[in-house]
Amino acid sequence: MSVLQTVKQKVGIADEKPSYECEDCGNEFQSDADPGSYWFQCPECSSEDLTSLEK
Numbered sequence: 001m002s003v004l005q006t007v008k009q010k011v012g013i014a015d016e017k018p019s020y021e022c023e024d025c026g027n028e029f030q031s032d033a034d035p036g037s038y039w040f041q042c043p044e045c046s047s048e049d050l051t052s053l054e055k
Contacts, residue, residue: 019053028053 017030022042033039041048
């Protein structure tokens, strides 16, 4: 996370990232990568089988 993002988060003006759950390992995480992109995968197991968690 960048210094700017950390400051924004502490002040309360950070952008909310969408949350996802990995179907393979159950890990819940936030990502701003576009679904279908190379970077859209679970950070724990690198699976691409993810479900969006609506808030």
